[in-house]
Amino acid sequence: MRDASPQQTPQAIHLRDYTPFPFHVAHVGLTFWLAPQATRVRSEIRFEPKGPKSDLRLDGEALKLVSAAIDDVPLDLALDDTGVTVPAASLPDRPFTWTAEVEINPSENTALEGLYMSKGMYCTQCEAEGFRKITLYPDRPDVMAPFDVTIHADPSGSTPVLLSNGNPTGDGTWHDPWPKPAYLFALVAGELVAVEDSFTTRSGRDVALKIWVRPGDEGKCAYAMDALKRSMRWDETEYGREYDLDIFQIVAVDDFNMGAMENKGLNIFNSKYVLASPETATDRDYELIEGIIAHEYFHNWTGNRITCRDWFQLCLKEGLTVFRDQQFSGDMRSHAVKRIEDVLQLRARQFREDAGPLAHPVRPESYIEINNFYTATVYEKGAEVIGMLRTLIGPEAYRKGCDLYFDRHDGQACTIEDWIKVFEDATGTDLNQFALWYRQAGTPRVDVSEAWSAKEGGGTYTLTFRQETPRTPGQADKDPQVIPLRTGLLARDGRELIPEQVLELTERTQSFRFTDLPERPIPSLNRGFSAPIVLTRADSTEDRLIRFAHDSDPFNRFEAGRTLSKTVLIKMLTDGSEAPAAYLDALHAVATDDTLDPAFRALALALPSEDDLAQTLAEGDQTPDPVAIHTTRRALLRAVAAHMEPVLDPLYDAMAVPGPYTPEAQAAGKRALRSTALRLLSERDGGARAKAQFAAADNMTEQLSAFSSLLGIGQGAAATDAFYAQWSADRLVMDKWFSLQVSLAAPEDAVTTCKRLTEHADFDWKNPNRFRSTLGALAMNPAGFHDPSGDGYTLFADWLIRLDALNPQTTARMSTAFETWRRYDENRQTRIRIELERIAGTPGLSRDTTEMVGRILRA
Ligand code: B3K
Ligand code: ZN
16 A cells, blocks of 8 residues: 655665674464454564663564563553564563564555465565564564464465475474574465475485475476476585475465565475476576576575575675576586576676666665665676686685585574685685675776787787776775686687686786797687676777687687677667678678587577667767667678578578477577577568468477567567467466567557557556566667657656555566666656656655665666
């Protein structure tokens, strides 16, 4: 419900103000009596004072207090807006038991935080601060306690399955012996069925595995289950981490604000990241399911057994767990391909964030609403920092440090300082300067210059680096950071002239000399994207072509192609020139090189995204025109298609995968390259092959690739209708239908398409997946969203305002569509400002969206 009272200026919370909670919580007992509009929650909490007498402050929001007592003596307490204070004077100075009964209303909880109902099912989301919407409690991650939970079914009989964290005791109680913070609490109740399996840990303990879904979805859990078992084994072999309860459960829910949640022993997932069948899920969906199942499972150690002292330390669990899931996916599939995909994501989301008004350090120093800090910077850059640490100290020392971390901090709520200290202790390295990566926001720019002095018998080559990190909100001056650059030197025929090495930049300006070289080398810098930086070097097209053809580091080979494509596109944009033949030949060569992994070839052939180009232009202080970018990119796609026409058909045929669909990486890679070929062919054949593929496809990957190709050339009308007729009963597939129509609409049609779809009977705007598929897709169509009329901005803002009243978290997150507004021309900036101010001025706007829009506007 919208708060009618005048908005209060929300208060910022600062890292420097941290103080420990004055009580230890020895045990939490919870009893639930479920009912949609009036669920009763009884809590029994054992507190032990840590020191001198102090007030007991408990957090609580949207609760009706029925009764409260200390050691069975009733208390007369009045709740304020955010909880309750029991004065020190009413507390004994020895351990005591707090009991309380509160009433909550899950059916009215549209924010999807706390205990809420999703299509008749009860479920919870407590991270970061949702537990306080369930009962009065010190809702902070450094308060860790064992929990016992009893759930009484809804008297309507609609909740036969009752789940919570930990092990079932047999008498209807869930016992979680591992002390945990309240944000990991979970409860699920509803008509659910389980797909069951088991796992034997390396020390021989049997763990029951259950994936709970709605009746009818049991057939779509096999891949998630398999990914779970592989994750459990991988954490044992790669990190020495074993699972620690008798049961591990996953529940799939339809209405969820994010991807998934790592509640102890009871992960809750957006159904999109659990349910898959060949007919309904794409290769990309399978890959995401594998990665997210792994991510949430890995949190059992990095996040749950060892958690965060306060929310400023969020990257301690998130950066590390992302890094671990990336390693896992690389091991399961291809490291080269995974790294390229991860860097593309990093640039698309994190570099974009770092370059705009929302830039913040991996460990922020203040926030108003913590939910606004589950960002690409905390997650993805947080993972990059760990990758750099591993590159600097080496894999063995990294493992040694991790072992020490688990030994030393098991059961604790920790800080980034604790994390860094274990690596200092394990290796004897001083990581003081390295730790700047956690404190300084912004993407470092590293400019490279080089000198060659030829001498008889071997020349000397000097590389000089200059690093600088641009100013970001609240941080004007930055110190030089430790930048590890994996480096090779190539001969013109592609030979490696030296063994690869890691150059460690620590100064603002720094040179490295290589002697006795037989020829002037071509440097291959930042291999594997060993540091998350923007590297600039005035290299020649010829150098890039050589690296694109020969670099032994697959990431840099990809990167050389990417730089070539961007340079060509930017030149086409500025002077209307055509794509040079040498570039088209190079693409052709990679496309047809059968020694290369098809998945790699698909990535190497893909043109940079429109947003990537806009960002690259902005990095060079140019003003991007999203419509011109779209038109030029399409022109290049056509030129590539024309140039490669003779090989596209054979390539398309060669990449067909015979037999029934299997999701593994090799087959997926072939389908990816086939899909790239189809997209190009569609520019030549008017969509004939795509139509045939659409009609014949027996799996969603191929059906969707055909559908996308048709939409991409403006021939999607019939397929749109056919797709709807076939899939209208499947929510997850329908999300794809909504999303593709908007994201692939021609610039001039995107806003009207999006608007029309918001009027569609299946547009359930209260479902975050559907909202993102429709409105989020508009923001993913830059030329449409940034239509100079400003209509895209207005439509988007209208819907943000509407959603904010129900679901602040998803609204605030989606407002980041506007974070790039300063890149654009005056007209667009003015129109965006008007919309941002309209949102900001909405009476009763949530704290979440107020903070985000305020930060975006202020820059
Ligand atoms: N830890 C959760 C994210 C919670 C987001 C709260 N707004 C999922 C994850 O990162 O694994
Ligand atoms: Zn996580």
